[in-house]
Amino acid sequence: MEMNDKNGIARDLGVELCGVKLKNPVIPASGCFGYGYTMSEWYDINILGSISFKGTTLHPRFGNPLPRVAECTSGMINSVGLQNPGIDKVISEELPLMRRDFSGPIMANISGFAIEEYTECCKRITGESQVEWIELNVSCPNVHGGGMSFGTSCDSVAEVVGAVKKVTTLPVIVKLTPNVTDIVSIAKSAEDAGADGICLINTMLGMRIDLKTRKPVVANIMGGFSGQAVFPVALRMVWQVSHACSIPVVGCGGVSTAEDVLEMMMAGATAVEVGTANLIDPLACKRIIESLPDAMARYNIKSLKELKDL
């Protein structure tokens, strides 16, 4: 979609992700936007390119004990623990509300603790209107694999991607954890197994200790570190993976300004997710999208698609 900059010159914000057109590359990241409709209290969310909905599992989950959040310099730690009402309630109760307020393409973020949980969820979400991609969260522990995260070994990533690709016609975007020694080999393994795209990064494992109580701040001891502080790490991984793989990359991690979006796209991202920024400023995505045309003008960018050809 074209938007005018402050001098009235049209800037093309449109991008295409796995064959699906987005009016702009800005997508609220999973877990930072619920199922969309709660955020429509703040602004018309139809301005967004897409929405990645709250990580959904086969069974309902309450998640981890409280406290689930800790302040960090230029970031935060969360240990929500994939709280969600389960795929069936998401389809029957959350998606209708999401579609009431948002008419664009929806990214279904799916998590699991066993291969069969991923495949069952993906089967059930496939065919739901407006759901255009599956975003496979492979950062959860594999209960049949000694609790190690699916996303930390090439073999288990390939296994879950291969299994999911057999049960869905939707493009599968694999959201990778940065907590690995070699992100490129994991991404290539996902690509070889049939992934249609890669999203990175999920949160980095971190922790904080309360000096007064001498105990970890979050009840789960460790949690996912996110926010502006992780942006350079995310950008580096987007660069590495987009130069090593031929499938599109969705950049995610610490993005909070239009300039961050441009930088992610110059690193090779096709679209860009915004996470923690939404929690600090509920209007973050709206402000980013509205300031993109002027940011593009400042750096002489006529169309965001042209950045992909760097």
Add this chain to the structure above:
Amino acid sequence: MHRNSDTRYTIIDNSWIGNNTKMMILEGPTDEFTSPGQFVNIAVPGFTLRRPISVCDIDGDTMTLVYDVIGHGTEALAELKAGDKLDILPALGRGFDMSKCGDRPLLLGGGVGCPPIYSLAKNLIEAGVLPTVVLGFNSEERMIMIEQFENLDIPFYVATLDGSYGTKGYVTDVIANEGLNPDFFYACGPLPMLKALCAQLDIPGQLSLEARMACGFGVCMCCSLETKSGAKRICKDGPVFDKEDLIWK
């Protein structure tokens, strides 16, 4: 249709009202507040996460907040001066439901849980209801807002844990000693106080809970609570919950 996106407030005053407690008066939009017990989420310069603070009073376009200085975030808030600006998300959460108050509502506040009780008492009086208020503190030196509550001219009691002022003990001791006979109660304070009240009072009530939050507007799931009617968000479905909905472990 959408929430007001002008979230800039100007500090009118930011003064100590107790040993460890400050009162901040701010000027800015207040039209979105619908009930006492709602809270605001303040962007503290230099910190990532906003700090949620319940509202003590609304008067025209001024808003009064009372906060304990307990960590780096509130220490930074305490440094701010009249004229400084703050980015604040107002009118968050579901406050006290005044329509449930019955004929003889009892209002209970503990420590820094007293400020929203002040707002509730004031609103009930304006609605023609006569509430009774009981406040609890650790000691006389930790007491706050006594004069403001006294000026409401309603039945009013104070308990201190060390007996340095009022009844020695807890708010529950005041209820027993004074033979208070409410038909509904509202409470805001530490969890052990809320739990004791639910065990003592065989009447319906509403309780305001707190939790560490990230967003404060219902999307991050950092402040979830298991209730008899399923998982709830303290920031969005609360902070005020019906006694009947709470599960005490």
